[in-house]
Amino acid sequence: MTDRLFTETLRAAVGEDLLATRLSSDVIFADLGAETVRPLLTFEALSDLLTTRPLAPPRLRLHRRGAPVPPARYTETGESSRAARTLIRPDALYRELREGASLVLDAIDRLHPPIGAATDDLMRLVRERAQVNLYLIWGDSHGFDTHWDDHDTFIVQVAGTKSWQVHGPGSRRYPMKVDADHTHTPPEGTLWEGVLRPGQVLHVPRGWWHTVKGTGDVSMHLTFGFTRATGIDWARSLLDRLHEVESFRRDLPRFATPDERRKHHDELVRLLAESAEGHDLDAFLAERDARFPRRQSFALPWAVDDAEPTADTVVEFVPILPPALEHAEDGAGVALTVSGRRYRLPAVAEPVLAELAAERTLTVGELAERSGTPAATTAQVLRALVRHHLVLLRPGRAGT
Structure with missing residues (x-):
């Protein structure tokens, strides 16, 4: 069963301090056992997905040594219901994988129910939205260079082995996808290093640099990614509330006297401080939970x-x-x-x-x-x- 993989199995393996002190702040390694994660995905199930689902770039894509493989090398144009669409060519896909390309399939949680159930369970644990991407590679190559992600991840190895080096946070703590500073550089050294085997799980916090390579064997792993709420989300929510304040809806006095503009500025600062003081953090998180999306599903008839x-x-x-x-x-x-x-x-x-x-x-x-x-x-x-x-x-x- 995968619907309690994180809230029960992982939490029991890591300890009760998982959420309070370690999540997003530390590398976490746990061995849940190959049999525990086997229901998530098999090669047979993956082959069925590739056969029955209309998957094409950019959702399914290939990378090699830090660069994307041109889609023309492994796709062709076909026709479905009189409409042209891009199709993956099996023979070309096999060739690229044999030559060291890494296959990436985004949002596999929306395609495969066992992974979807585990993703829902992770969302119940961290109370944030999550998405799962699949990574598949043969040999000792790598799909991506040393890099960092703008979200937290749990890596779950489901088949084969893969070598990981986690270097730690870089020069800018808690970097974001939309950020004012793009000079985030990696630290020296390595905080955690090892080879993940089936059933093993690794947590890499947002913004932590890491290097991932094949081991000569096949490797298939799932990256469960989630983005936690930050002070910026709280501030955006505060801005939405300001629509109820008349002074914030009023035009700025561009053509007034300097003294009038200063008074208007002082009033805005005062009202902003009052609104921020009343914008309780617990209430914001509760409202965020109440708006949490439900997974699309149907119950016919x-x-x-x-x-x-x-x-x-x-x-x-x-x-x-x-x-x-x-x-x-x-x-x-x-x-x-x-x-x-x-x-x-x-x-x-x-x-x-x-x-x-x-x-x-x-x-x-x-x-x-x-x-x-x-x-x-x-x-x-x-x-x-x-x-x-x-x-x-x-x-x-x-x-x-």
Whole structure:
């Protein structure tokens, strides 16, 4: 199972200080075991993805020794539904890989459910959006030169081996993709060095320089990347709130006297300081969580034909982060906010929602029993939740 890979398996291997002191601040190495990560991706599953999905540059691309391989070397133009599109040529792809190219496939979490489940679990751990890219290489070459990333990463080795050197933070701490200073230079020496094998995980913080090379063997690894909220995100949120302040909506007094412009400036500074003082950090993070996107997914035919689920129907909770449940002031219902939308449901939905938020996937029968809600009421609640895209309903599991 990959849906608890980070919140349970990795956290147990690293320790409870993972989030409080080590995340984004230290190199973290853990050996979870090859069998633990095997369900994430196999070569057979990857071959199926390449066969059935319309993948082409820039989403699927090749690099060799720090430079991109021209797509014309491994693609051709084909036709689908009378429209021209770019296709990967299998023979050309094999040739480039034999010659030391590194294959990169972006956002594989949106293509392969086991990786998607692990990505959702990582997002529940760090409470930030995440994306997973695949890296595949043969031989002792490298796809990229020594570099740093503008996001935090967890590297999960799924097949073969790869050599890593983590050099540490460079001359500019916490560099960003959009930054005023582009002279970020690497430090001397190496903080961590080793060869990753299947089942091993490495965390490299944002802005830390690293060098990655093949070992002569095949290597297939997944890079789980996520970008944490910063003070700049807090400040952007503050700016949005300033639309409610009349003085900030008013035109600047460009043609007034210097004294009038100075008074206007002083008023803006005062109001800005007052707004910043009242822009609580905890409230900002809570609002950010409430707007956290849900992964796109569909539940046909249930959401359309309003069919009643049976006891063995599988229920999957859609929100990635467990939403806070709020009681209505009149005590007549419960409310929750998901992806920026607020939903109000009758009070009987509360124990069902609480159990779903904790367990995420249950059969209808299990959900009714654990929540202490009659089966008929549970089914009624689920019919409402699936219409609002808060749950997915699937056919019953074998053996249930």
